[in-house]
Amino acid sequence: xxxxxxxxxxxxxxxxxxxxxxxxxxxxxxxxxxxxxxxxxxxxxxxxxxxxxxxxxxxxxxxxxxxxxxxxxxxxxxxxxxxxxxxxxxxxxxxxxxxxxxxxxxxxxxxxxxxxxxxxxxxxxxxxxxxxxxxxxxxxxxxxxxxxxxxxxxxxxxxxxxxxxxxxxxxxxxxxxxxxxxxxxxxxxxxxxxxxxxxxxxxxxxxxxxxxxxxxxxxxxxxxxxxxxxxxxxxxxxxxxxxxxxxxxxxxxxxxxxxxxxxxxxxxxxxxxxxxxxxxxxxxxxxx
Ligand SMILES: C[S@@+](CC[C@H](N)C(=O)[O-])C[C@H]1O[C@@H](n2cnc3c(N)ncnc32)[C@H](O)[C@@H]1O
Numbered sequence: 616x617x618x619x620x621x622x623x624x625x626x627x628x629x630x631x632x633x634x635x636x637x638x639x640x641x642x643x644x645x646x647x648x649x650x651x652x653x654x655x656x657x658x659x660x661x662x663x664x665x666x667x668x669x670x671x672x673x674x675x676x677x678x679x680x681x682x683x684x685x686x687x688x689x690x691x692x693x694x695x696x697x698x699x700x701x702x703x704x705x706x707x708x709x710x711x712x713x714x715x716x717x718x719x720x721x722x723x724x725x726x727x728x729x730x731x732x733x734x735x736x737x738x739x740x741x742x743x744x745x746x747x748x749x750x751x752x753x754x755x756x757x758x759x760x761x762x763x764x765x766x767x768x769x770x771x772x773x774x775x776x777x778x779x780x781x782x783x784x785x786x787x788x789x790x791x792x793x794x795x796x797x798x799x800x801x802x803x804x805x806x807x808x809x810x811x812x813x814x815x816x817x818x819x820x821x822x823x824x825x826x827x828x829x830x831x832x833x834x835x836x837x838x839x840x841x842x843x844x845x846x847x848x849x850x851x852x853x854x855x856x857x858x859x860x861x862x863x864x865x866x867x868x869x870x871x872x873x874x875x876x877x878x879x880x881x882x883x884x885x886x887x888x889x890x891x892x893x894x895x896x897x898x899x900x901x902x903x
Contacts, residue, residue, distance in 0.1 A: 657719040661712035669699070669706065670856060677855050686858035696856050701766060711767065714803070715745035721802065721833055722749055724882045724889035730754045733829070737762055737796035739788055739820060740804040744771040744781070746833075747800075751780050760784055760793050788816050792823040799824055802833035806849075807859040810870060817874020824894050830876050832890040836883055837863045 622640065629636040633648035644652075653660045669692060676687030688696045700707045726749070737760040738747045747759045758780050761771055765785030772783055784793045789812070792799070799820045805813040820830060835846035846861045853859035862870065867890055868878045876892035877899065 658716050660716070661709055662716045664709055665713040668709070670852070673855055680855050687855045688857065697764070701764065707767070708770070711743040711770070714742050718745045719749065721887035722746065724884040724887065725831065725833055726750065726753050728889065730757065733757060733798045735760065735796045736798045736800055737793055737823070738800045738802070739792055740801065742767060742771070744777050746802055747781060748775060748777050751777070760796060762786060762788070762793055788819055790819070792819045794823045796823070797825065797828050799828065799830045800833070801830065805832060805870070806834050806853050806861055807857045809858050809860065813870055814873045817871065817876060821875035821894055826894060826896050828894060830892045830894070832867070832892065833887055834890065835861045836867065836881060836888040837861050839863050
């Protein structure tokens, strides 16, 4: 590296609190910077790799999203993001690892809910299984079903903590979602899609879930107060990468209702929100 250029980069990283600047020319890791190390629990290393790879290039096309409301990703990379990943095992692995690094930050409201009456959790779009394995470790009475695209599920089969109490199901959540669960989990799935596609996924879950089942959505909730919030930036990222969006609580309520679910509660934690919903039954509709 060029010493002068390196020092100028490091100086900016120190100003952003990723490093601590010592006596002239020395820098150390700050607590925030340490989260970018490769091998720390909940490492954000892979997530940053994702952001500087295909995501950074996709943002060059953000003007396309602004003009059309469509994702820039396909106009820059030639294919929708998930199809692009399916052709590239190494990028797919990086994507899964990047998501898994974020899982532990989002888990808090999910792990803290009362799981005593649940038996089988179907994690719809569960990626490499990190979330499910954390949940099964905390709740020894639960069984899990990891459902995702076939090539993603195949790569997840060896994930730690999933061997004994988990089934693996490959498929397309626009086609069919596995039946037999009493809790269906959609963690960071619906924000990948526009409303029409998100409603289709919800209806597939509605078709699979029993009348007493519960749907748990782990997502962001955009505050409607005009103040800065990271979800507002993530919302644009979802637009540029996937044509998806973050949603306000009222938008979640409407979307869930269109998909056949009634919103029961929203628990907002530091890094994510847990939205609980139950299936709308014929009886509910008759009562209305
Ligand atoms: C943003 S990741 C979320 C992963 C995980 N739930 C989490 O919380 O980190 C979206 C997931 O949706 C999966 N996915 C995309 N399209 C799908 C489809 N048509 N059917 C099933 N899974 C799909 C992707 O493979 C990916 O694992």
